[in-house]
Amino acid sequence: MAYSEVQIEELKGYCKKVGALTELGIDLLYLEALRLPAGCTPEVCDALLCPVAKDGYSSRLYFSQQINGRFARNWNGTVRIGEKNWYAFSWKVELSAPTLAQILLAHLNGFAKEK
Amino acid sequence: MNDQLAEVEIDVFELAQRGEEVPHAKKYRVRIDCETVTVDTPEPKGAALLTKVGKRPCAFELIAEFTHCENRVIEPGETVDLRQRGLKGFLTAHKEIVTIFIGGPENPFQIERGEHTVAQVLAKVDKTTDGYVLLEEKDGHPPLPVPPNMPVKICGCEMFYTQPQSGGSS
Numbered sequence: 001m002a003y004s005e006v007q008i009e010e011l012k013g014y015c016k017k018v019g020a021l022t023e024l025g026i027d028l029l030y031l032e033a034l035r036l037p038a039g040c041t042p043e044v045c046d047a048l049l050c051p052v053a054k055d056g057y058s059s060r061l062y063f064s065q066q067i068n069g070r071f072a073r074n075w076n077g078t079v080r081i082g083e084k085n086w087y088a089f090s091w092k093v094e095l096s097a098p099t100l101a102q103i104l105l106a107h108l109n110g111f112a113k114e115k
Numbered sequence: 116m117n118d119q120l121a122e123v124e125i126d127v128f129e130l131a132q133r134g135e136e137v138p139h140a141k142k143y144r145v146r147i148d149c150e151t152v153t154v155d156t157p158e159p160k161g162a163a164l165l166t167k168v169g170k171r172p173c174a175f176e177l178i179a180e181f182t183h184c185e186n187r188v189i190e191p192g193e194t195v196d197l198r199q200r201g202l203k204g205f206l207t208a209h210k211e212i213v214t215i216f217i218g219g220p221e222n223p224f225q226i227e228r229g230e231h232t233v234a235q236v237l238a239k240v241d242k243t244t245d246g247y248v249l250l251e252e253k254d255g256h257p258p259l260p261v262p263p264n265m266p267v268k269i270c271g272c273e274m275f276y277t278q279p280q281s282g283g284s285s
Binding site (some may be wrong): 069071095101108111 | 256
């Protein structure tokens with residue numbers, strides 16, 4: 001599945017570089033040096049955005065490491081993609097026809113919401 | 116004589132110190148805090164002078180210094196006559212009540228400088244943390260969410276956005 005150039009460009013504002021990675025037939029977006037919300041440690045890390053349904057979630061955001069934020073998160077997803085381990089916390093995003101950046105932001109909001 | 120002077124750059128501070136009139140010129144050297152900047156009009160706006168030293172009216176005020184009278188605050192939209200007698204230069208000072216923007220540069224809000232809660236910032240636009248996330252745009256990057264349990268440091272000119280809560284832990 002090809003993502004629109006406009007949407008990819010919008011994603012680039014959040015990280016250093018956007019790449020593509022296909023795993024199990026899903027086109028994932030590799031976000032190099034993604035900036036994380038205030039209060040996160042580290043402040044920047046690599047991430048994989050899965051903008052389509054996977055593992056019972058409408059979308060997922062995987063991080064290259066578990067992130068310490070202002071709220072404790074349930075890190076329930078570990079996958080091995082591209083010979084690396086990636087970690088995701090349990091976070092359901094409900095948006096109708098979101099853009100890639102909106103999906104990303106909705107997942108990053110997970111660091112700014114208690115529940 | 117005037118034509119000759121029009122070619123030179125005039126140092127406003129030096130002339131004020133000597134008690135001399137500031138002649139017409141193409142450019143004027145003006146002191147703002149410790150910096151000397153060049154202005155190409157004798158009647159710049161306050162905001163334009165602040166910009167010369169990388170500051171904005173949403174966080175700073177501009178104060179004119181004179182040799183013969185008290186300092187005077189110059190409003191951002193006010194025109195300053197650089198040729199007025201006794202004008203030495205300008206100082207800048209951080210405002211106590213600064214301007215922040217919520218939802219774009221066209222939506223300014225006044226707020227006290229210092230630390231605030233996310234709820235206090237959201238309240239400016241009649242929103243609460245129950246239904247909305249506060250996002251802050253920094254360093255030219257797209258806005259990122261601000262956790263509601265984290266203090267928001269306001270220095271002036273901050274750009275915020277709000278977004279309805281769109282997710283939750285499962």
